[in-house]
Amino acid sequence: MDTKTVVFELPDELNAASPPERRGIRRDHVKLLVLDRQTGHRSHAHFHQLGEYVQPGDLLVLNASRTIPCVLYGVWRRSGAVMAARVEIRLARRLNGAAWEALAVDATVEAGDTFEFSPALSAVAEGTSVKPLIRIVFSLEGAALMDQIYAWAEPVRYEYIRQPWELDYYQTVYASVPGSVEMPSAGRAFSWELLFKLQRSGVRIAYVQLHTGLSYIPESGGHPDPTYNFEQFEVPAETIEAIKQTMQRGGKVIAVGTTVVRALESSVDASREPVAMSGWTNLMINRTTPLQVVNGLISGFHEPEASHLELLSAFVDPDMLYDAYREAIELGYLWHEFGDMNLII
Structure with missing residues (x-):
């Protein structure tokens, strides 16, 4: 077989x-x-x-x-205009201290788009990676970034997990x-x-x-x-x-x-x-x-x-x-x- x-x-x-x-x-x-x-x-x-x-x-x-918790929710903006008040970003792979490959769920992201996840954490999209993944660069790096991820992100869960x-x-x-x-x-x-x-x-x-x-x-x-x-x-x-x-x-x-x-x-x-x-x-x-x-x-x-x-x-x-x-x-x-x-x- x-x-x-x-x-x-x-x-x-x-x-x-x-x-x-x-x-x-x-x-x-x-x-x-x-x-x-x-x-x-x-x-x-x-x-x-x-x-x-x-x-x-x-x-x-x-x-x-x-x-680590990898699901972040934030405000998605393009050229200052709000594209969505709440967009889901799933981190996929860490590239360096500040950059990650990520999946923008139900969102077509362009280079230059920004995401605000918390008063202390934002990110900018640099463009696509291996489709449909995008490359984002956070406003923080290293331990400071991880502190914010742990404070605001959730573990990924799929449709069969009915509650967090x-x-x-x-x-x-x-x-x-x-x-x-x-x-x-x-x-x-x-x-x-x-x-x-x-x-x-x-x-x-x-x-x-x-x-x-x-x-x-x-x-x-x-x-x-x-x-x-x-x-x-x-x-x-x-x-x-x-x-x-x-x-x-x-x-x-x-x-x-x-x-x-x-x-x-x-x-x-x-x-x-x-x-x-x-x-x-x-x-x-x-x-x-x-x-x-x-x-x-x-x-x-x-x-x-x-x-x-x-x-x-x-x-x-x-x-x-x-x-x-x-x-x-x-x-x-x-x-x-x-x-x-x-x-x-």
Whole structure:
């Protein structure tokens, strides 16, 4: 089966509209579907039972990027005239201390247009970036800019989230470096208790950093072409050393999230050896991509026809993936950042 045919109908009730904690369960008690990437065999558990499926000597690699609020509302002006009293600007990618790529929702912005977000914060549009994104330059930069963003912006939420949730709900427990405009949600189900339990059992933990951009662009018809989706990443030397030791000892390198896969598979040299690296990646991974570093994946459940399904097909045959997703729907697994989890190993 071609990955483009991994299409399925997702019932609305399976869109997780609220965090598990607001549904009366702990974050590490969401459901877990375990998929054997070789045989297609499926098992069902809860995430706090992860230790039953990973082995001593395996390495879990987590994304330490912390979610920032990225949705700003402000007055939109052109040549001094008010174009809209309230326009929504979604930050997509930080370019430098003052400039961002952003999405102006339901607004056709021109170079020179201005936005007033607060008495202390405004921005000017410099023009289009990769359509439909625009480049904006704020009146502040660095820490002063981030202070205003935290004071006035909200976390991005899509139509299946019916009410606003506080920023804390969009964080993993171990996130430490602010920069992601969408939560690296594959790690949300981890609690410190579970991480410590795994470490005591002999599972190793390492970290990378990849700041996620917007995954959904309404004006472009949905998910953007990953080849234009540059994201900033860093894979430190200590993580590379842990990966090499794991490989030498026959353990599995398990990425917690598609962001970690992109970061690790971007950090290889000409001889296909993992190396410490930082920069920007637009690596597009699909069924034809030979994985050099990662051989296991923890992920949430992805929407029909999402580009993430292409990445998952590098781990498991699309037919097996389709069967697993069909079973997950039948058993009432929940989708998206507040939903249930999938281990492919």
